[in-house]
Amino acid sequence: MTDPVSINPAEKRVVVAMSGGVDSSVAAAILVEQGYDVVGMMMRLWSEPGSGASAAANRCCTPDQMADARRVADRLGIPFYVLDVQDHFRQTIVQFFIDEHLAGHTPNPCIECNRQIRFTHLMNHALGLDADYLATGHYARIRHTPAGYQLLRAPDEAKDQSYVLHVLTQTHLARTLFPIGEYTKAEVRDLARRFGLPVASKQESQDLCFLGDGDYRRFLRQYEERVRRPGPIIDIDGRELGQHEGLSFYTIGQRKGLGISSAEPLFVVRKDAARNALIVGPRAALGQTELMAERVNWIGGVPDGPVAAAVKIRYKAQPISATVEPIAPAAARIRFDEPVAGATAGQGAVFYDGEICLGGGIITAQPSEQYASGPIALPVLQGEYS
Amino acid sequence: MLKGSRTNTIYLDHGATTPLDSAVAAAMQPYWSDLYGNPSSLHTTGRVAARAVEDARETYAEWLGARPREIVFTGCGSESNNMALRGVMWAAMSSGIRGHLITSAVEHNAVGATALQLRDVFGFEVTILPVDGEGLISVDDVAAAIRPDTVLISVMAAQNEIGTIQPWREIGELARSCGVVFHTDAVQLVAGRRWDLANEPVDLLTIAPHKFYGPKGVGVLYVREGVEMLSTLTGGGQEDGRRAGTLNVPLIVGAAAAFRLAQETREERLAHFLPLRERLITGVLESLPDVAILTGHRTQRLSHHASFAFRGLSGNDLLMHLDLAGIAASSGSACSSGNPKPSAVLQALGLGPEWTKSGLRLTIGLQNTAEQIDRTVEALARAVQKLEAMGQAIPA
Numbered sequence: 063m064t065d066p067v068s069i070n071p072a073e074k075r076v077v078v079a080m081s082g083g084v085d086s087s088v089a090a091a092i093l094v095e096q097g098y099d100v101v102g103m104m105m106r107l108w109s110e111p112g113s114g115a116s117a118a119a120n121r122c123c124t125p126d127q128m129a130d131a132r133r134v135a136d137r138l139g140i141p142f143y144v145l146d147v148q149d150h151f152r153q154t155i156v157q158f159f160i161d162e163h164l165a166g167h168t169p170n171p172c173i174e175c176n177r178q179i180r181f182t183h184l185m186n187h188a189l190g191l192d193a194d195y196l197a198t199g200h201y202a203r204i205r206h207t208p209a210g211y212q213l214l215r216a217p218d219e220a221k222d223q224s225y226v227l228h229v230l231t232q233t234h235l236a237r238t239l240f241p242i243g244e245y246t247k248a249e250v251r252d253l254a255r256r257f258g259l260p261v262a263s264k265q266e267s268q269d270l271c272f273l274g275d276g277d278y279r280r281f282l283r284q285y286e287e288r289v290r291r292p293g294p295i296i297d298i299d300g301r302e303l304g305q306h307e308g309l310s311f312y313t314i315g316q317r318k319g320l321g322i323s324s325a326e327p328l329f330v331v332r333k334d335a336a337r338n339a340l341i342v343g344p345r346a347a348l349g350q351t352e353l354m355a356e357r358v359n360w361i362g363g364v365p366d367g368p369v370a371a372a373v374k375i376r377y378k379a380q381p382i383s384a385t386v387e388p389i390a391p392a393a394a395r396i397r398f399d400e401p402v403a404g405a406t407a408g409q410g411a412v413f414y415d416g417e418i419c420l421g422g423g424i425i426t427a428q429p430s431e432q433y434a435s436g437p438i439a440l441p442v443l444q445g446e447y448s
Numbered sequence: 449m450l451k452g453s454r455t456n457t458i459y460l461d462h463g464a465t466t467p468l469d470s471a472v473a474a475a476m477q478p479y480w481s482d483l484y485g486n487p488s489s490l491h492t493t494g495r496v497a498a499r500a501v502e503d504a505r506e507t508y509a510e511w512l513g514a515r516p517r518e519i520v521f522t523g524c525g526s527e528s529n530n531m532a533l534r535g536v537m538w539a540a541m542s543s544g545i546r547g548h549l550i551t552s553a554v555e556h557n558a559v560g561a562t563a564l565q566l567r568d569v570f571g572f573e574v575t576i577l578p579v580d581g582e583g584l585i586s587v588d589d590v591a592a593a594i595r596p597d598t599v600l601i602s603v604m605a606a607q608n609e610i611g612t613i614q615p616w617r618e619i620g621e622l623a624r625s626c627g628v629v630f631h632t633d634a635v636q637l638v639a640g641r642r643w644d645l646a647n648e649p650v651d652l653l654t655i656a657p658h659k660f661y662g663p664k665g666v667g668v669l670y671v672r673e674g675v676e677m678l679s680t681l682t683g684g685g686q687e688d689g690r691r692a693g694t695l696n697v698p699l700i701v702g703a704a705a706a707f708r709l710a711q712e713t714r715e716e717r718l719a720h721f722l723p724l725r726e727r728l729i730t731g732v733l734e735s736l737p738d739v740a741i742l743t744g745h746r747t748q749r750l751s752h753h754a755s756f757a758f759r760g761l762s763g764n765d766l767l768m769h770l771d772l773a774g775i776a777a778s779s780g781s782a783c784s785s786g787n788p789k790p791s792a793v794l795q796a797l798g799l800g801p802e803w804t805k806s807g808l809r810l811t812i813g814l815q816n817t818a819e820q821i822d823r824t825v826e827a828l829a830r831a832v833q834k835l836e837a838m839g840q841a842i843p844a
Contacts, residue, residue: 101772106786128785141454143768144786187765190834191772 071097076195076239077188079180080104080135080142082127084254084261085199087134089241091257093197094138101191102135102142104128105184108152110274110281133260145187147179154178156272160286163310166335167408167427170226170377171270177229185237197239202227202419204235204243211235213361213419218246225377228412228422229359282310293338295322298331298347306340309333315348315404333407335427349401355411355423358394362420371413371420373398375405381414394423456776458820462659462752463608463636463811464778468702469661475705476663479698487695488686497697504704511711512653512670513644520669520687521700525635525656526558527681528669531691532631532652533562533602535677537572540599547599548573550628552585552614553796554607559633560792563602573597579796582745583612590619600629605653606637609780609793609809610744611753613637620649629675635659639710640718640751651675655707661814662706666699717814721752724812724821728754731825736832743797743807752812757794757803761835764788766808769831775824780807 071093078090080102093100109124128144135142155175162169180198188196201216202224210232216222230238242250254261273281282289289310294302304322306312312320316330320342329348332341353375365388372381373396383399396411405411405425412422479500485493487501502516509516522528533549540547551563553576567574575593579585585603594601601623606613616632623630631652638653639660645653652675655668671677671690683692710717732740732754743755758766763779764786770777780791781804790804810824 104786125785132784139454141771143764143771144784146762146764146783146786146788148787186838190838191769 072099074194075099075101075192076197077101077103077184077191077193078140078197079184079199080131081199082130082134082261083199084259085201085242085250087131087199087259087261088250088253088257089197089199090134090140091138091253091259092241093239094140095257100138100140101188101193102131102138102140103145103184103188104131104142105145105147105151105179107179107271108148108156109272130261137259145184147183150183151175151179151272156285159270160282160289162408163282164286164288165408165427166309166333168313168406169408170410171272172226173229173410173424176226181230181234181238185234189237195237195239197241199242200227200240201247202240202243204238204240210362214243215414215417215419216243221247224414224419225374225410225412225422228361228410228419230361231359232361232363235361279311291338293340295320295340295342296334297328298341298343303328303342309335309338309340312340314406333427345403348403350403350405351398351401353396353398353402353405353411354426355394355396356392356426358388358392358421358423360388360421364388369413369415369420371415374410374412374414374422375402375425376409379404384413386413386420392423393426455774456771457774458816458824459776460810460812460816460820460824461776461778462813463809465658465664466661466813467815468663469706469709471709472662472702472705476698476702479701483697485697487697488684497695500697500701501695504700507704507708508655508668508670511643511707513646513648514670515646515673517688518645518671518673520671520690521695521703522667522669522691523665523693523696524667525633525654525659526556526667528654528656528667529556529558529602529633530562531669531677531680532654532671533559533566533600534680535690536600536629536631536652536675537566537570538680539676539678545597546570546572548575548595548597550575550577550590550593550598550601552577552579552603554579554583554585554609554612554793555602555604556608556633556635559602559604579612581797582748583607583610583743583793583797584745584748585614585619587615587618587622591622594622594626594628598626598628600631602631602633604633604636606634606750607744607793608636609791609807610755610797611636611749612744613748613750617649620651623651624649636750636753639707640714642711642714645670645672652677657703657706660706660710663699663702666696666703668703718751720814721812724816724818725752725754727818727821728810728812728825731821732756732828735825735829739832739836741803743794743799750811753809754811755807755809757799758806758808758832760802761806761832762788763791763805763807765835766806766828766831769834770824770827773827773831775827778809778811780809781805 076093076098080086090102132142155171158174159169159171185196200223201221203214205212205214213224215224289308291308292305295304295306296302312330314330317327326344328342331343331347334341368385368387371386373384374381382402385397387395407425407427409425410422411425413420483496485497487498505516505519508519563574566572577585577589603614603619605616620630629651632650633654635654635656638655651672653670657666658664679690681692686692739759740756743757763781767779780793781788788805791807794804794807
């Protein structure tokens with residue numbers, strides 16, 4: 063926890079973001095046990111109008127999950143409120159998802175949701191309710207040092223969510239609690255049982271929260287006609303080998319389903335949005351030694367020069383040794399010690415120094431001279447906070 | 449077990465429900481386990497219970513100026529409303545010809561939703577009359593809407609969300625002169641007025657005791673003798689065949705005790721409510737002149753009722769802030785699942801979209817004090833200030 067010694071929990075109000083799931087439920091229970099003045103809150107996000115029981119289990123913020131969260135709140139004796147964020151979420155995160163795909167990128171909307179929705183909109187609401195902290199059920203840790211706040215990976219590597227939390231700044235971290243970050247998933251489930259929470263044996267929610275069935279291709283086809291834009295499949299030597307259905311439907315590193323025949327296996331190497339072309343090549347062409355990232359956030363402040371870091375280029379990727387060079391105002395050049403495969407524009411590139419998450423940015427498709435300029439569009443927290 | 453601890457120290461939602469008066473609770477007590485008989489039974493145990501029910505019925509008859517057989521006990525105010533509308537409209541059907549119902553755009557859902565179902569599912573003709581900017585229905589509009597096939601007019605005596613007292617008396621007289629049945633949902637008004645239904649132009653009247661310190665789970669419907677009403681809850685013939693179901697004796701006893709108490713202390717209660725209502729209205733309008741408006745009629749309104757709208761704000765957000773400040777209130781667009789809709793009543797007043805999700809209702813009770821009113825005004829002003837500051841940061 064943040065600075066545990068000087069805090070008297072009873073004088074501190076914490077808004078807990080509750081989803082009805084076991085992680086946020088246990089987070090809330092821990093805070094209540096610690097004596098905080100806890101307020102449960104859930105955001106009603108937009109999700110596809112859908113049907114079918116299996117679809118419902120995967121979608122966030124359904125009426126059922128709301129009922130679960132409310133039951134947990136009632137059991138804990140804490141207030142519980144639901145914030146209507148449907149339109150805002152639809153216009154920012156869902157639209158962002160669609161726009162990124164149209165641009166030939168593969169976005170991680172959870173990063174954007176943390177940036178704009180959870181740690182801006184919700185945090186502003188929490189602060190407006192005189193909360194000192196916003197707590198979530200994320201698997202990550204915050205350490206308070208004399209030099210400032212650090213974001214640390216969770217001990218449970220499989221569950222560690224620091225990757226999507228790289229957007230947090232000192233201002234955010236000073237007002238954030240991750241009550242379950244120290245625990246493994248198994249320990250959290252155990253705690254849920256010990257606390258007698260009704261969600262102890264709930265299924266994990268998977269995939270993107272706003273998708274009815276986890277099928278993003280179907281979603282894109284349904285919600286954005288323009289993703290169906292056939293174009294050429296071109297190999298790295300410039301030869302046209304066939305047609306693709308629309309860049310959104312392919313991922314970097316994909317081999318199957320390209321509809322082209324070739325002597326050696328061909329993989330998707332790049333998406334050229336400008337030419338609407340899918341670039342394919344042999345396995346060797348997948349490797350990149352250098353990446354650019356934009357919208358870069360350095361949690362401990364921008365370093366003076368290049369730093370050594372282990373970089374994750376996907377949520378589930380292993381961190382890979384690299385040197386990260388900050389480039390003003392909010393970009394970075396990442397040079398890997400060894401070529402990496404599967405780097406995809408739109409995904410997060412997150413930098414680690416051991417267990418410390420140094421920060422990260424979004425992998426850009428632009429050539430190194432044309433990285434996105436301008437500071438991160440991180441909306442400002444309200445009030446007197448710097 | 450883990451327990452956070454939080455209560456509302458200032459309860460200002462008496463329009464939603466009220467605490468059970470202790471004398472009323474005491475009156476109910478014998479009928480749970482001592483005098484527990486089923487009033488329909490032939491034996492002594494049953495007759496004792498039946499006597500209590502009849503006493504309760506006579507209490508209502510006395511204080512309403514009606515006859516005992518005109519008093520029907522139901523399960524709640526909503527049920528009484530359902531019975532009145534369905535029962536009268538169905539009874540008036542002959543040879544399958546469905547009659548015409550006139551109601552207003554600001555009725556409680558128990559009337560509104562029932563009217564819509566009568567229209568959309570059962571094929572009745574329904575006219576829903578608009579109201580003016582203060583929520584008042586026009587008697588002339590009612591007159592103009594009456595047709596040869598009009599069977600029933602249902603207009604509430606006082607509006608729950610905005611407090612406006614309707615010209616129910618004039619409408620009743622109009623209905624009578626046209627041979628049309630008149631029902632009024634008097635749930636919010638009944639305890640605040642001296643009634644003499646024998647001499648007043650009302651044919652059916654809905655009462656909900658839990659609004660005046662009586663128990664929940666029981667309602668009353670006054671049905672003037674001679675009004676044809678088909679039973680909507682059929683079965684064992686209780687309540688003269690008008691509403692089946694074993695009578696809930698303790699609740700009925702409590703309902704009557706609460707009504708008697710309300711009528712006997714009516715003047716004192718009004719003298720308690722009115723100054724507090726004025727203090728609240730003045731306090732809010734003076735501290736938030738640019739953003740708050742009073743909704744409903746300024747003077748022709750329930751004595752314990754204050755309701756406001758706040759430009760550009762969300763009623764749900766206000767309720768959240770107030771709740772955390774220990775204050776209980778309500779909103780016409782409250783939604784516990786984060787999907788608030790604009791208030792139909794505020795829309796009916798002609799208010800634009802920047803107002804219609806912002807309704808806030810504060811209803812005063814016997815335990816409220818001037819100091820509590822002042823603290824509420826402060827808390828509300830503070831909440832508005834916080835929400836306005838936040839509203840500027842979030843993209844539209």
